[in-house]
Amino acid sequence: MRIVVDLTRCQGYAQCVFLAPEVFQLHGEEGLLYSSAVPDDQLERVRQAAAACPVQAILLGEE
Ligand code: F3S
Incomplete structure (x- = not known):
């Protein structure tokens, strides 16, 4: 699975x-860092994290 975080949405x-x-x-100062793979x-x-993000900034995709 790969993830992308929409950093324009992420509010920390x-x-x-x-x-x-x-x-x-x-x-x-760098904000959120993550490993995409x-x-x-x-x-x-990671699925739980995506579901828990209040602004739905974490996008999941299959490899
Ligand atoms: Fe940002 Fe959502 Fe995580 S707002 S810090 S991606 S829980």
């Missing part, structure tokens, strides 16, 4: 960081 709510910290990180063992966490 950090639900994704809380739910999948191995994929999403918030870095001060999701390891298999993180799929469920």
Whole structure:
């Protein structure tokens, strides 16, 4: 699975960081950083993060 975060939508709510910290990180001035290729063992966490984002900024796509 691949992910794209629409950074124009992201407001830094950090639900994704809380739910999948191995994929999403918030870095001060740089804002949200993430790995676009999701390891298999993180799929469920990333799905939960996408569902939890209050502004639906996380978009999921199949490889
Ligand atoms: Fe941004 Fe949504 Fe995560 S607003 S920090 S992508 S929960």
